[in-house]
Every structure is written in structure tokens, then in C-alpha cells.
Amino acid sequence: xxxxxxxxxxxxxxxxxxxxxxxxxxxxxxxxxxxxxxxxxxxxxxxxxxxxxxxxxxxxxxxxxxxxxxxxxxxxxxxxxxxxxxxxxxxxxxxxxxxxxxxxxxxxxxxxxxxxxxxxxxxxxxxxxxxxxxxxxxxxxxxxxxxxxxxxxxxxxxxxxxxxxxxxxxxxxxxxxxxxxxxxxxxxxxxxxxxxxxxxxxxxxxxxxxxxxxxxxxxxxxxxxxxxxxxxxxxxxxxxxxxxxxxxxxxxxxxxxxxxxxxxxxxxxxxxxxxxxxxxxxxxxxxxxxxxxxxxxxxxxxxxxxxxxxxxxxxxxxxxxxxxxxxxxxxxxxxxxxxxxxxxxxxxxxxxxxxxxxxxxxxxxxxxxxxxxxxxxxxxxxxxxxxxxxxxxxxxxxxxxxxxxxxxxxxxxxxxxxxxxxxxxxxxxxxxxxxxxxxxxxxxxxxxxxxxxxxxxxxxxxxxxxxxx
Numbered sequence: 001x002x003x004x005x006x007x008x009x010x011x012x013x014x015x016x017x018x019x020x021x022x023x024x025x026x027x028x029x030x031x032x033x034x035x036x037x038x039x040x041x042x043x044x045x046x047x048x049x050x051x052x053x054x055x056x057x058x059x060x061x062x063x064x065x066x067x068x069x070x071x072x073x074x075x076x077x078x079x080x081x082x083x084x085x086x087x088x089x090x091x092x093x094x095x096x097x098x099x100x101x102x103x104x105x106x107x108x109x110x111x112x113x114x115x116x117x118x119x120x121x122x123x124x125x126x127x128x129x130x131x132x133x134x135x136x137x138x139x140x141x142x143x144x145x146x147x148x149x150x151x152x153x154x155x156x157x158x159x160x161x162x163x164x165x166x167x168x169x170x171x172x173x174x175x176x177x178x179x180x181x182x183x184x185x186x187x188x189x190x191x192x193x194x195x196x197x198x199x200x201x202x203x204x205x206x207x208x209x210x211x212x213x214x215x216x217x218x219x220x221x222x223x224x225x226x227x228x229x230x231x232x233x234x235x236x237x238x239x240x241x242x243x244x245x246x247x248x249x250x251x252x253x254x255x256x257x258x259x260x261x262x263x264x265x266x267x268x269x270x271x272x273x274x275x276x277x278x279x280x281x282x283x284x285x286x287x288x289x290x291x292x293x294x295x296x297x298x299x300x301x302x303x304x305x306x307x308x309x310x311x312x313x314x315x316x317x318x319x320x321x322x323x324x325x326x327x328x329x330x331x332x333x334x335x336x337x338x339x340x341x342x343x344x345x346x347x348x349x350x351x352x353x354x355x356x357x358x359x360x361x362x363x364x365x366x367x368x369x370x371x372x373x374x375x376x377x378x379x380x381x382x383x384x385x386x387x388x389x390x391x392x393x394x395x396x397x398x399x400x401x402x403x404x405x406x407x408x409x410x411x412x413x414x415x416x417x418x419x420x421x422x423x424x425x426x427x428x429x430x431x432x433x434x435x436x437x438x439x440x441x442x443x444x445x446x447x448x449x450x451x452x453x454x455x456x457x458x459x460x461x462x463x464x465x466x467x468x469x
Contacts, residue, residue, distance in 0.1 A: 002089045003112040010091075010106050010114070011039055017095050026098075031056060034064030036108040041094075046101030048121045055082065055119070065109045072113035084118035096175060122146045127153070130234035130256070133396050137276040142234045147177050147253040153236035154181060158243060162186070168199050170214070174206035177253035178214070181239075186246050195248060195261065195440070210255030218440050226406045227446070228399035229439040231267050232257040238272045262441035264448045265434060266461045268397045269293060274464050282464030290462065292391045297404050297430075300334065300384050301411040305423050308415070320380075327375040331416040337377065337385040338409060340367065407433070 003010045015021075018041055020028040029040040038059065042052070058081065066074035072087045088094050094104045094114045101120025127149070129135075130142040143150045151165050162185050168178040178199065182192050198218060207213040211232065219229040233239055239249055239258045250259040260267070269289055274282040303320060306313050307330060310321055326333060344367075368386075371377040388408070392401045407430045414422035414429075437446040449457035459465060 001091060003091060003094075003114060005111045007106060007108045007110070010112075013091055014041055014094065014104065014106070017091065018098060029056070031059055033059060033062050036065040038065070038105055038107045040103055040105050041098050042103040042119070043098060043101060046121065047103060047119045051082075051119055052103070055080075055117075065107055067109050069111070072107065072110040072115055075107060075110070076115060080115065080117065082117050082119065086116050087113045088116050089113055096169075099175065100177070124149065132398075133233065133235050133238075133272065135271075135273040135276055138272065139235070139237045141236060143236060143239075143251075143256040143258060145254050145256055147179055147251055150236075150251050150256075150258070151179060151181070154240055154243070154249075157236060157240035158183070163243070166196065168196075170199065170202050170217075171204055171206045174208065176207040176210075176214075179249075179251040181243065181249040181251060181258075183243050183246070186244065187248050188246065191262070192248055198440075199250075207252070211250075211252045211257045211259055214250070214252055215259065220438055222438065225433050225437055226399075226403040227265065227434060227437045228268065228397060228403065229263070229437065231260045231263040231397070233260060233272075234258070235272055241272075241275070262444045263439050264441075264444065264446055265400075265437075266447075266449070266458075268400045269395055270461065271396065277464075279464045286462065286464055289394050292394045293404070296388050296391050297408055298411075300388055300408060301415055301423065301426070303380075303384055304330065304334065304412060305415050305420065309420065322378050322380045324378060326378040326381075328377075330378075330381070331412060333377050333381045334385065334412055335409065337381055338405070341385065341389045 003013070015028070018026050018028075020026040020041070025044045027040075027042050027044050029042075031038050031040065040056075059079065062079050065071065066078065068074070076085050076087065088097070089112050091114075094116060097116045097118070098104050101122065103117040103119050105115040105117065107115070122145070124144050124146045127141045127144055129140040133142075141153060143153065155163065155165075160183065162183050164180075164182055164184050166180040168180060170176050170178050180192070180196060180199065202214075202217045204213070204217055207217075215230050233242075234256050239260070242260050243249060248261045250261065252259075269286070271285070271289065274286050277285065306317075307321055307325075313321060328336070368377070368382045372379055372382065392404070395401070407426075410429065411423065411426035414426035416422070418425065435445075435447055435451070439446055445451050448454065449461065
């Protein structure tokens with residue numbers, strides 16, 4: 001279906017699709033220009049009020065509409081002083097432009113063409129530093145919920161003509177705007193093509209949760225494997241650095257996160273702050289982060305295994321064995337504290353901001369002190385679990401943090417049931433889950449650059465290597 005040469009039929013067609021009489025925020029505005037008239041369709045709150053007011057004032061000052069076969073294009077060239085303007089013959093395209101925040105103009109002399117003006121603006125918060133990915137030194141701007149702002153933040157850092165921003169529209173109802181961003185000549189062209197085909201093949205009604213809904217469409221989910229499939233960042237400097245290294249980004253409108261593809265588990269342990277320090281300091285911070293990350297997974301299960309098998313503990317290490325195991329079984333204490341920590345996290349999220357820090361600290365101290373006094377918990381359990389809870393924040397990915405938590409609980413449960421064999425079985429199961437984790441990689445392993453082995457890439461991940469000029 002396309003517009004006809006009948007102006008009033010075109011108005012009737014858009015009225016049926018947009019129904020401005022049924023929604024107060026969809027505006028239908030009629031203007032008389034000389035002996036003819038034009039009709040504008042737009043959504044209140046999406047257009048720039050000052051720009052549209054000036055534009056309509058200018059329209060009213062025009063003596064008449066152009067006539068002839070290319071009247072719509074002549075009108076654009078002579079009377080539309082705006083940045084992004086085009087003609088369209090497809091009503092669906094015009095409706096999409098209006099629903100996305102643009103303006104559709106039908107003219108009495110335009111024939112089967114409509115004029116589309118991209119005068120949209122979205123409510124947006126300030127470009128501020130992300131709460132979950134702060135740095136001691138460096139830029140303080142972050143992605144926001146508006147797609148065009150996010151692409152501009154990247155282009156500000158990469159002023160290269162080879163930077164490609166490919167537009168996609170996904171969702172039968174939501175019509176969500178997506179941008180695939182990569183550096184041509186740096187990114188793997190075959191991977192980019194494969195990724196675009198995969199995005200084009202998505203058949204979803206909507207993407208209500210933005211990047212998370214898109215991720216679930218891209219990756220085949222396995223409920224039993226909690227390891228994150230995709231790495232996210234809210235920092236434009238991180239996104240720009242990943243592009244320079246050959247990664248591909250997916251930006252989703254209404255989401256402040258950039259999806260970084262392809263991803264391996266080692267990528268999650270990189271931090272932007274490492275690159276704002278000299279190589280020696282950055283390497284030290286990275287080694288500390290890797291060490292603490294693996295301690296959060298193995299420290300508590302290994303301690304529990306040694307406590308349950310004192311005969312294997314050397315004399316110089318006997319201080320780790322508690323004198324009293326408490327009223328509850330040790331495994332029950334550890335699982336109880338795991339749940340309590342998450343309960344305190346949830347409570348802090350719903351606590352007014354002015355009270356969050358104080359209530360979290362006081363609540364943790366009071367609960368821990370009373371639990372030890374009445375014999376529910378022993379001090380060693382509080383110590384190890386407090387270390388795990390705090391050390392988990394050394395890396396920024398919440399998904400990876402919870403994946404490690406679930407693996408730690410699996411390792412504890414297997415050790416409690418089967419002892420040493422259970423601990424070994426748990427290690428094998430964790431390695432299997434990591435190695436078989438499915439992500440948007442097509443060919444690259446989740447353990448890359450360890451499997452397949454790439455010494456140079458692994459060195460750059462583990463150490464802050466100074467780049468050659």
C-alpha cells in the first residue's frame with residue numbers, strides 16, 4: 001500500500017492508522033498556506049517544541065505550496081529549513097516516523113508523497129558517570145537511554161571515517177531502534193555480517209527490557225548455566241577502546257548499556273581504570289582483581305573441605321580450624337549467610353538513598369553479632385563470607401558475580417555430600433559449565449584466549465602492556 005494522489009484520502013489513511021482522536025498526545029495539526037493546506041502529524045513530548053513553533057511560523061509565512069510532479073521535494077528544498085528531511089510514499093514508513101518521534105507532513109499538492117521531518121527529542125537524564133563502573137581517574141560521562149546521544153559519545157572519541165553505525169529496527173510492536181557499531185577493517189567482517197543476519201532474523205513482538213530482551217533473542221539460553229553470555233558497559237571510553245581492538249557493539253534505544261561482542265570470561269575481569277594508570281600500576285591492579293576473583297569462588301569451599309577433613313591439615317595451618325562449630329551444622333551456616341547477604345542487598349536497594357549505607361552497615365553488624373552470641377554462627381563463617389561479599393565488587397559484572405555465587409554454593413553442596421570427591425566433582429562441573437557456555441561468538445570459545453591458546457592476547461588480558469606507538 002502507498003499514498004494516493006488524493007490529499008484527503010491520505011489524511012483518512014493516516015487517521016485510521018494513528019487515530020489522533022483516540023490518543024491525546026498524538027497531534028493532528030492543520031495549517032493553511034496560501035490557497036492550499038498541509039496537515040502535520042506528531043507526538044506531543046517527542047518533538048522539539050521551539051523548533052516546531054519556528055517551523056510552523058515559517059510555513060504560515062509561505063505564499064503557497066509548490067505544484068507539479070516533484071512538489072514534495074520542491075517544498076523540502078525551498079521551505080523546510082531543517083537538518084533531516086525526506087519524502088516517503090509508504091504510509092507504514094510515515095507512521096513509523098511519527099511513532100518514533102518525527103513529524104509527517106501531508107500537502108494538498110504533494111500527490112502520493114509525504115514529507116518526513118526528524119524533529120524528535122526524547123526525555124533524557126544527564127550524561128553522568130555510571131554508578132556501577134566508576135574510575136579514580138578518567139572521563140566522567142556515561143551512556144544514556146537515547147540511541148543518538150550514545151552514538152555521538154562514541155564518535156567524539158573515534159573520529160575515523162571507517163567507523164560504521166548500522167541501523168536496525170527490531171520488534172513487531174515495540175519497533176526498537178538498534179545500532180550495530182564497528183570499525184571497518186579492524187572488526188572481523190565475516191562476524192559482522194553473521195551478526196547482522198542474526199539480528200535481521202529475530203522474530204520478536206517487542207523488546208520490553210531493552211538489551212536483556214535482545215540478548216535472550218541472540219543467545220540460546222541454558223537455565224542451568226548462569227555464566228553471562230554478553231559483556232556490557234555504560235562507559236563510552238570503554239566502548240571506544242573495545243572498538244579499536246576489533247570488537248562489535250550493539251546499542252539499544254532506551255537502554256544505557258552497550259553490548260560488547262564477542263565475549264570470553266576473561267573479558268569480564270578487565271576494568272577501565274587499569275588504563276588510566278601507568279602499565280606497572282595497571283598490571284598490579286589487574287593481578288589483584290584476578291586473584292581475588294578466583295578466591296571468591298574457591299576460598300570458602302576449600303576452607304569447609306579442610307574443616308571437614310582435619311587430618312589433611314598441616315600443623316602450621318591448624319589455626320583455620322574453629323574450636324566450636326556452633327549450634328547449626330557448618331554447611332547450614334554458610335548457606336544461611338549466603339541468603340542473608342542477598343537479603344541485605346535487596347533491602348538496601350529499596351531503602352531511601354540517605355539511609356542506604358548506614359542501614360546496610362548497621363544491619364550487617366547487628367545481625368552478625370547477635371548470630372554469633374546466640375550460637376547460630378561462628379566468627380570464622382562471618383569472616384570468610386564477609387570477605388566474599390566485599391571482594392565480589394572487585395569486578396563490575398553483576399551477572400558474573402551471581403554466577404560465581406551459584407558455583408560456590410554448588411561446590412559447597414557437593415563437598416558436604418561427597419567430601420573430597422564431591423569437591424573434585426564440583427571443580428569439573430564448573431569447568432564444564434564455563435567451557436560449554438554459549439555466547440554470541442560464532443567461532444570463538446568462551447575460554448579464549450586460553451582455548452584456543454593465543455599467547456599474545458592472553459598476555460594483554462592478564463597484564464597491562466604498554467602499546468607501541
